[in-house]
Amino acid sequence: MSTDEQAPPGTPQATRGIFDPQLLSACISCGFCLPACPTYRLTLDERSSPRGRITLMRALEEGRLDEDDPTLQEQAAFCLGCRACETVCPAGVRYGQLLEQWRDHQWRGRHVPPLALGLRAGMRITPAFTVGGRLRGAARPTGAPSPLAPDGVRAHLMLGCAERVLYPQVSRAVLQLLPGVVDVPSGQGCCGAMHAHNGGSGAAHAMAEELGRRLPGLILTTAGGCGGHLAQVLGRDRVRELSEFLLEYWGEHPERIPPLRRLSRDGRALRVGLQDSCHLRNGLGVTAQPRELVARVAEYVELPSAGSCCGSAGTYSLLRPEDSQRVLDTHLDEIEAADLDHVVVVNPVCQRQLIGGLRRRRSRVTVLHLAELLALALRERAATDE
Amino acid sequence: MTGAAPRTAPGPLDSGVLDELRAIVGAEHVLTSDGDVEPFSRDATPLFRAKPDAVVLPATTEQVSAVLALATRRGIPVTPRGAGSNLAAATVPEHGGIVLVLTRMNAVLEVSGAELLAVVQAGATTAALADAAAAQGLLYAPDPGSRTVSTVAGNVAMCAGGLRGLKYGVTRNYVLGLEAVLPTGEVLRTGGRLWKDVAGYDLTRLLTGSEGTLAVITEVTVALLPLPATAGTGVAYFDHLADAGRAVARIIADGALPATLEFLDRRCINAVEDFAHLGLDRDAGALLLFGDDGAPDVVAASLERMAGACTRLGARGVTLARDVAESDALLAARRCSLPALARLAPITMLEDVTVPRPKLAEMVDEIDRIAARHDVVCATFGHAGDGNLHPTIVFDPADGDVRRRAEAAFDEVFRTAMRLGGTITGEHGVGAAKRPWLAARLGEDQLALLRRIKTAFDPAGILNPGKLGS
Numbered sequence: 001m002s003t004d005e006q007a008p009p010g011t012p013q014a015t016r017g018i019f020d021p022q023l024l025s026a027c028i029s030c031g032f033c034l035p036a037c038p039t040y041r042l043t044l045d046e047r048s049s050p051r052g053r054i055t056l057m058r059a060l061e062e063g064r065l066d067e068d069d070p071t072l073q074e075q076a077a078f079c080l081g082c083r084a085c086e087t088v089c090p091a092g093v094r095y096g097q098l099l100e101q102w103r104d105h106q107w108r109g110r111h112v113p114p115l116a117l118g119l120r121a122g123m124r125i126t127p128a129f130t131v132g133g134r135l136r137g138a139a140r141p142t143g144a145p146s147p148l149a150p151d152g153v154r155a156h157l158m159l160g161c162a163e164r165v166l167y168p169q170v171s172r173a174v175l176q177l178l179p180g181v182v183d184v185p186s187g188q189g190c191c192g193a194m195h196a197h198n199g200g201s202g203a204a205h206a207m208a209e210e211l212g213r214r215l216p217g218l219i220l221t222t223a224g225g226c227g228g229h230l231a232q233v234l235g236r237d238r239v240r241e242l243s244e245f246l247l248e249y250w251g252e253h254p255e256r257i258p259p260l261r262r263l264s265r266d267g268r269a270l271r272v273g274l275q276d277s278c279h280l281r282n283g284l285g286v287t288a289q290p291r292e293l294v295a296r297v298a299e300y301v302e303l304p305s306a307g308s309c310c311g312s313a314g315t316y317s318l319l320r321p322e323d324s325q326r327v328l329d330t331h332l333d334e335i336e337a338a339d340l341d342h343v344v345v346v347n348p349v350c351q352r353q354l355i356g357g358l359r360r361r362r363s364r365v366t367v368l369h370l371a372e373l374l375a376l377a378l379r380e381r382a383a384t385d386e
Numbered sequence: 387m388t389g390a391a392p393r394t395a396p397g398p399l400d401s402g403v404l405d406e407l408r409a410i411v412g413a414e415h416v417l418t419s420d421g422d423v424e425p426f427s428r429d430a431t432p433l434f435r436a437k438p439d440a441v442v443l444p445a446t447t448e449q450v451s452a453v454l455a456l457a458t459r460r461g462i463p464v465t466p467r468g469a470g471s472n473l474a475a476a477t478v479p480e481h482g483g484i485v486l487v488l489t490r491m492n493a494v495l496e497v498s499g500a501e502l503l504a505v506v507q508a509g510a511t512t513a514a515l516a517d518a519a520a521a522q523g524l525l526y527a528p529d530p531g532s533r534t535v536s537t538v539a540g541n542v543a544m545c546a547g548g549l550r551g552l553k554y555g556v557t558r559n560y561v562l563g564l565e566a567v568l569p570t571g572e573v574l575r576t577g578g579r580l581w582k583d584v585a586g587y588d589l590t591r592l593l594t595g596s597e598g599t600l601a602v603i604t605e606v607t608v609a610l611l612p613l614p615a616t617a618g619t620g621v622a623y624f625d626h627l628a629d630a631g632r633a634v635a636r637i638i639a640d641g642a643l644p645a646t647l648e649f650l651d652r653r654c655i656n657a658v659e660d661f662a663h664l665g666l667d668r669d670a671g672a673l674l675l676f677g678d679d680g681a682p683d684v685v686a687a688s689l690e691r692m693a694g695a696c697t698r699l700g701a702r703g704v705t706l707a708r709d710v711a712e713s714d715a716l717l718a719a720r721r722c723s724l725p726a727l728a729r730l731a732p733i734t735m736l737e738d739v740t741v742p743r744p745k746l747a748e749m750v751d752e753i754d755r756i757a758a759r760h761d762v763v764c765a766t767f768g769h770a771g772d773g774n775l776h777p778t779i780v781f782d783p784a785d786g787d788v789r790r791r792a793e794a795a796f797d798e799v800f801r802t803a804m805r806l807g808g809t810i811t812g813e814h815g816v817g818a819a820k821r822p823w824l825a826a827r828l829g830e831d832q833l834a835l836l837r838r839i840k841t842a843f844d845p846a847g848i849l850n851p852g853k854l855g856s
Contacts, residue, residue: 025732030430030724031471031535035511044489044509045443046470047417052425059424071421088534090725091734 015061018105019098024061026093027054033085033095038309038327039078047071048078050085050095057102067106076106077113078323080316081197082278082309096283097232100201107199116198119315154249155240156215157182158230160223161190163348170222170348173375174242177258181249182220189214193229193279197314208233220245222371224277224347225314228284241280242371243289243346260377263298270341272298272373275331275354276307277347290346290370297377298342303334312353324353332357340365344373399439399483403460407442407484410452415490417441426467426485427478430532431819432733433789434475438465438485445490447565447573447604454602455571457484458846464569465850466598468509468540471532473736474817476544476597481851486602488539494518497610503562503579505607508539512546515608524610527554530813531724539603545595547813549720552638552771553645553678554611556813558594565605566593569844579607592839597815598850600843614679618689619646619713620706622696623670627651630672631747633699634770637676637692638743644692646677647771648720651750654727654765654778658719661726666719670702674770675720677713723767724778730763731780733789737796739803740774740812752802753777760795762788774812801826816854824854 015021033050034040040049047056053075059065065072076099083096107116163170174182192200192207212219212234219234221227222242231239240248250257263270272294280286287307294300311317311327335343335358343358343365345351354367368376398418399407407416417423418440428435444450457464463483470477479485492509499522506515512533516526530536530546540546542564547556563577577583577590593601624630630649637644650658650673659666666673674696678688693704707713728734741749750766757764757779768775777799781788800810800823810816810823825833840855841847847856 022732026729028430028432028728028734029428031469031532034469034535035513044492046425046487046489047422049425055425055428056421059421065421065424069419069421071419071424091728092725 014063016063019057019061019101023094023098023101024054024057026091027051027089028091029055030090032088032090033093036084036088038080038082038084038311039323042323042326047075050089050093053079053102054093054095054098057098060102060105067108067111072106073111076102077320080278080309080311080313080327082313083282084278084308087282096228096279100196100204103197103199104201105199112199113319115319116315119318120195120198120200120203152180153183155182155218155220155245157184158191158211158215158219158221158223158226159184159188160221160226160348161194162352163223167348167351167369170369170371173369173371174220174222176375176378177246177371178249181256185214187214191226191230192233193226194314196229196232197225204229205233212238222346222348222369224280224284224286225349228279231284236284239284241284241286241289241346243293244284244286246293246374247289258378260297260374263373263377265341269299271301271339272342272344273301273303273335273338273340274306274344274346275303275310275350277345277350278309278313280346281307290344293370293374294344297374301338301340303331303338303343305331305334310350310353312347312349314349317349317353325357328353328357332361332363335365336361336363342366342368342373344368344370346370399462403456403462404440406456407440407453410456411442411444411449415443415445417443423485426470426487429467429470429472429475429477431473431475431478431817432735434478434818436478436480437482438479439482441485441487443487443490447491447567450486450488450567450602450604451571451573453484453486454567454569454848457848458570461846462848463851464602464848466543466602468537468543469511469532469535471536472540472544472815472817473738474544474597474811474815474819476815476817476850476853478818480818480853483848488537488602488604491604492537495605497522497524499524501579502610502612503607504610505605506538508602508604508606509537512536512538512541519610520613523613525613526560526608526610528557528560530557538606538608542594542603542606543596543598544815545813547769547772547774549648549769550645551769551774551813552647553643558591560609561590561594561606562609563607564590564593564603566601566603568601569846569849573604574601577607581609595815597817597854599840599854599856600849602849614645614681616682616685617645617677617679617710617713618685618707619675619677619716620689620693620696620704621716621719622674622676622693622701622704623667624672624674624696624699624701625670626747627672627750628747629700630674630770631744633674633696633701634746635744636695636699638771640691640695642678642688642691644676644688644771645679646675647769648675649673649746649768649770650675650719650723651754651766653763654723654767655719657726657730657765658722661729662718662722664715664719664722667703673719674701675716720767723765723776727765727778727780731782733781733783735779735781735792735796736814737777737779737799738774738811738814739777739799739808740772741803741806741808743771743773745806745808746770746773746775749775749803749806749808752806753799756795756798756802760791760798762792762795764795769812772812773808797823818853821853 046052192204196204311324317324427437463481465479467477488508491507496505529548766777
């Protein structure tokens with residue numbers, strides 16, 4: 001037992017240099033983050049709350065606990081990294097960065113979850129993820145950095161690793177929505193977001209900088225997770241997520257807004273919900289834009305937990321499938337109760353998570369990326385009801 | 387004191403005790419490893435930490451009773467804990483032993499519009515209770531700043547306050563009945579669903595604010611009110627805080643009992659403006675936020691009357707908000723106070739003195755003088771309607787002997803508040819944090835009575851030892 005007299009927290013003492021001291025000292029332990037945290041809501045247990053985890057980080061930093069402690073191991077992995085706590089924190093704690101520093105230290109050597117190690121290695125093999133045949137015609141044939149041309153090209157479209165393998169139709173849809181406005185260099189590599197969230201923030205930083213050199217100027221992304229990481233490394237002004245870019249660009253160039261029809265089926269407007277991307281919402285602060293765009297082409301339905309993590313959380317659904325499923329179940333219940341036609345996502349790992357979950361429940365609700373929904377409204381402009 | 391003295395020497399509980407605890411609540415709800423108990427070694431109070439030997443998370447009143455009976459039998463300290471959002475170190479287990487966490491018992495059991503009451507388990511959050519009441523058009527009036535996280539039983543144990551104290555009172559004014567477990571294991575039901583009930587000593591009131599030293603509250607019955615139809619807010623700036631104090635006196639003397647009367651001093655205004663860029667008047671000596679709720683015409687008349695009082699007493703500027711969005715914008719200044727101050731330095735010491743309403747301006751002036759004398763950064767905001775001030779000192783512990791200076795400054799603040807007829811804590815509680823000043827506030831006779839009451843409830847002295855009544 002330590003008492004106030006012996007070792008008051010916040011008193012200067014020997015520290016291990018694992019965390020940025022300014023970031024770690026910012027927490028005032030008020031506990032306002034507890035109800036915002038999906039893992040605390042599941043367990044109602046201080047250990048799995050942001051404040052509890054910061055108390056654990058402080059014990060690690062001050063040497064009261066070491067990295068072999070099973071609670072530290074468990075809580076570093078149990079956290080979704082959704083950063084919902086940051087939006088309610090009165091003291092402005094940058095929890096996402098603290099988590100990265102924690103996992104950098106915690107997940108070294110034999111402590112790295114084997115799957116995370118494999119994913120980190122796999123994503124670094126850039127050639128394995130260069131644009132494949134499925135996106136033929138979209139990417140330019142050269143891998144050289146391409147300055148933004150003055151002829152109307154405003155941004156470089158980034159091809160996220162997961163998306164270009166799993167959902168290449170998303171990038172194609174973007175090109176349909178923004179003809180001549182975005183350029184798609186090939187040989188992009190990986191932004192490193194997944195590494196940052198899995199204990200490899202050093203490599204993650206270098207990868208984002210390298211991508212920033214390959215895609216100079218404004219980078220357009222369809223993945224909230226990649227966008228959050230890129231903005232942290234390259235600066236917010238270098239990064240635009242699709243929904244904010246569309247509204248900005250169409251606001252400046254109303255003549256370039258394509259005719260978008262309202263989507264309907266059997267004479268009634270399609271009912272469409274949204275699942276926010278945590279790092280888009282909590283990291284980049286983008287919430288209204290995707291909702292506004294959905295509402296332009298369909299009847300928008302706000303799901304009660306739209307702003308809360310769906311449990312995909314980057315690689316979390318692979319590393320902690322059972323916890324991921326517990327977090328997802330609430331969302332699936334709400335989607336099924338809302339009588340939706342589609343759920344829109346703005347991040348490919350959320351897309352994968354919801355597609356898998358709804359398929360297991362044999363739901364008739366289909367999952368679309370925002371770009372796909374808007375492209376559907378483009379294609380249908382001359383057609384009758386689908 | 388009769389019975390066994392609490393264990394004061396720390397150390398692991400013997401394996402027989404742990405086996406019994408596991409048999410009572412299930413093995414997964416007894417935590418003993420260093421990492422598992424670390425998060426329960428502190429609450430929201432800066433500079434206090436003490437590690438428990440075990441953390442126990444019961445799911446039923448029967449389990450709470452069995453744990454307490456065992457603890458009394460074996461002389462093991464037990465510190466009850468809700469969400470750990472209190473600011474008095476009341477849930478820091480200074481004597482080790484068991485931290486008893488009630489967050490798993492979080493059901494809202496009943497909201498009755500016909501009886502104007504609600505029944506909740508100990509660990510339901512204040513916001514969950516308020517939301518359940520609002521869904522039926524009813525108001526749970528106490529609104530402590532931590533309402534989204536704090537538990538109802540925690541509010542009752544600490545007698546939490548909030549922003550509506552002047553018009554609506556505080557937690558104690560809404561507790562009708564309790565289910566509570568004595569340290570010796572007996573389950574009591576005090577009060578009940580009755581608005582009138584004078585049978586016996588008022589144990590409900592005694593347990594309210596007892597800070598987990600007399601019994602463990604497991605269920606709470608609270609009174610509700612009809613939800614006010616609407617609410618409105620206004621803001622006034624004054625050159626000097628004393629002018630704002632006179633305006634508050636005038637508003638109340640005019641017969642108004644406003645729902646909101648909050649103030650920020652000049653340092654606080656500037657900290658908020660630096661942080662949130664709300665366009666506040668940086669040169670003002672005080673910002674007074676006033677508001678009322680009720681029927682629309684009543685609210686409009688009340689706001690006009692309060693605005694008029696402020697203007698007559700020399701306000702530099704007065705603004706009224708007539709809708710919710712405008713009100714929210716004005717209330718942002720008050721809501722931003724703690725965030726703005728917390729960002730100034732790593733340690734934020736938020737204090738809680740209360741003085742008689744006419745002494746408010748004098749107290750704030752004294753606080754400024756004391757802070758200057760001890761060379762600490764202190765800003766003050768608070769509830770002008772009920773004289774409750776939150777002087778807040780921020781510092782970086784790496785900065786020499788600043789912690790000692792901050793503590794010396796607060797010592798003077800507390801003594802000054804008492805000299806002006808006030809108290810050392812209005813709504814945060816005594817806990818471990820205010821213990822050094824309790825004797826000065828209560829006197830020896832009252833302290834002795836507290837100890838006798840404590841012994842009557844807790845003969846073995848196991849419940850939150852070292853705090854109130856010890």
